[in-house]
Amino acid sequence: MNVWRAILFVAGWLLVLASPPALAEHSIVHHKDIVWASPKDLDLTLDIAVPESDVKSKPVLVIIHGGGWLLNDNSIMSDLANSIAKRTDIITVNVNYRSLGDLDNTTTLNEMVEDVMGAMLWVKQHIHRYGGDADKIAITGDSAGGHLAAMVALAGRNLNSKGFEKGALGFKPTYLPEGLSAEQVAKEDRMRVQAVILSYAAFNFHDAAKGGFEQQSNPFWGWAGVEARGVFGDKVNVEDHPEYYQAVSPDQYLVSSETYALPPQFVLVGSLDRLTTPESAKDYVEQLKKLGQPVQFTIYDGKDHGFLDSGCNEHNNGCFDELSEPTVSDMVEFLNQVFEL
Numbered sequence: 001m002n003v004w005r006a007i008l009f010v011a012g013w014l015l016v017l018a019s020p021p022a023l024a025e026h027s028i029v030h031h032k033d034i035v036w037a038s039p040k041d042l043d044l045t046l047d048i049a050v051p052e053s054d055v056k057s058k059p060v061l062v063i064i065h066g067g068g069w070l071l072n073d074n075s076i077m078s079d080l081a082n083s084i085a086k087r088t089d090i091i092t093v094n095v096n097y098r099s100l101g102d103l104d105n106t107t108t109l110n111e112m113v114e115d116v117m118g119a120m121l122w123v124k125q126h127i128h129r130y131g132g133d134a135d136k137i138a139i140t141g142d143s144a145g146g147h148l149a150a151m152v153a154l155a156g157r158n159l160n161s162k163g164f165e166k167g168a169l170g171f172k173p174t175y176l177p178e179g180l181s182a183e184q185v186a187k188e189d190r191m192r193v194q195a196v197i198l199s200y201a202a203f204n205f206h207d208a209a210k211g212g213f214e215q216q217s218n219p220f221w222g223w224a225g226v227e228a229r230g231v232f233g234d235k236v237n238v239e240d241h242p243e244y245y246q247a248v249s250p251d252q253y254l255v256s257s258e259t260y261a262l263p264p265q266f267v268l269v270g271s272l273d274r275l276t277t278p279e280s281a282k283d284y285v286e287q288l289k290k291l292g293q294p295v296q297f298t299i300y301d302g303k304d305h306g307f308l309d310s311g312c313n314e315h316n317n318g319c320f321d322e323l324s325e326p327t328v329s330d331m332v333e334f335l336n337q338v339f340e341l
Contacts, residue, residue: 025086026051031130036095037175039115040103044174046119047074047094049085050130050247058129059136059339062118062193063094064152066143066306068220069109069231070100077142078319079310083328084277088341091132095119097148100113103227109205109231109248110164114149117156118174122189125177125333136264138195140331143276143306146201149249153263156191158253159183169247189229195338196265197331200276200305203284204252206245209238257292262292266334268327270303296334300327 006036031048038044051058061084065077074094079094098107124134141149159182160170172182185191202208209231212218216228230236232244246252255262265288269281278299288295300307304316308327312319335341 017060026053026089028052028082028085037066037115037118039098039111039174042098042103044098044115044119045074045096046122047078047081048127048130049081049092049094050132051085051089051091051233053089054090055341056131057128058089058091058131058134059138059194059335059341060091060093060134061124061335062120062123062137062139062149063092064097064139064141064145064149065094066141066145068145068223069112069147070220070224072099076309077145080308080324080328082321083324084332084335087328087332088335090138090339091127091130091334093119093127098230099224101224105229106233108164108233111174113148113150113151113155113248114163114171115174117159117171117191118154118176119153120156120193121173121177121185122175129332135194137193138197138335138338139193140197140199141201142199143244143305144202146198146276147205147250149196149202150189150198150201150203151253152254153196153265157186157189158247159186159191164244164247165278166241169243192264195263195335196266197334198265198325199308200269200273200281201250201267202276203280204249206238206242206249209245214238236275244339252286253263254287254291254293262288262290262293264334264338266296266298266331268298268300268330270305270307271299271301272304275305298327298330303327 029050033045035043036046063077065072074096081094085092090187100107121267139149158170161182162168163172180333214230221228236244238245269278285295285297307316309324316323
């Protein structure tokens with residue numbers, strides 16, 4: 001009996017030694033409701049979570065929340081922001097931006113893109129105050145936030161001071177560092193990030209518009225309590241002005257790695273997602289591969305849309321802690337590899 005106990009004791013320790021060490025969790029210092037811009041007198045805020053660790057100049061992950069371009073604020077991503085900050089040496093910045101229903105339902109989709117671009121430029125200029133390294137920044141977003149995050153990473157060189165108008169269709173970030181024009185930001189590639197994570201993202205808004213996004217039958221308008229309309233105003237529609245919708249479609253900015261090396265991307269989606277389908281994610285990933293761009297792709301079995309939302313989620317029949325795994329662990333591994341942590 002004593003021999004068997006000894007064998008079991010040794011076997012148990014061998015299993016412990018063979019298992020990967022659990023990630024230690026840090027305490028977090030929160031900086032909340034920081035106003036980073038006020039377009040048309042609407043204050044836009046962001047929350048910063050700083051892990052208390054020995055790393056002096058920390059990498060940064062900027063987070064863009066989803067909600068069909070009409071719903072939610074950054075609180076829907078607070079669990080993700082805190083989880084990553086606790087488990088890594090990475091500062092998280094959880095961003096608010098205008099939705100289509102804001103300012104009496106007058107916000108346009110290009111303005112939303114300009115908001116997230118502006119937020120990125122604000123972070124790059126100011127994150128050193130919170131112990132962040134402006135040369136080590138990643139961006140992530142889910143659903144509509146994934147679309148906007150992809151626009152930052154892919155369309156960040158399509159900027160001009162005129163903004164988004166016929167004949168230009170470039171973007172003027174909502175925030176620009178003092179003394180810099182949109183053209184200078186584009187020329188110097190100041191929007192560039194080191195990594196991208198896209199969670200059940202939308203990759204082509206032209207297809208979404210053709211599919212009826214601007215119609216009242218799209219329930220997001222009703223859930224937001226506003227009337228359906230054209231996302232660029234009543235004078236622009238997808239049939240007569242397809243170029244507007246293509247200009248806010250991330251997949252229209254994909255280029256060969258020989259032309260421009262995009263940052264590594266981690267694309268993920270749930271196997272049950274019917275809103276941003278695994279098929280659409282696969283198509284996007286295949287385009288990246290054909291162009292020689294670095295990409296990692298995972299379909300999470302049994303997961304539906306929105307499984308990274310904060311709190312408990314009736315749509316996915318669970319809460320963040322269980323629904324977010326193993327995805328958050330995979331995100332952490334991806335970011336640690338990119339930032340060599």
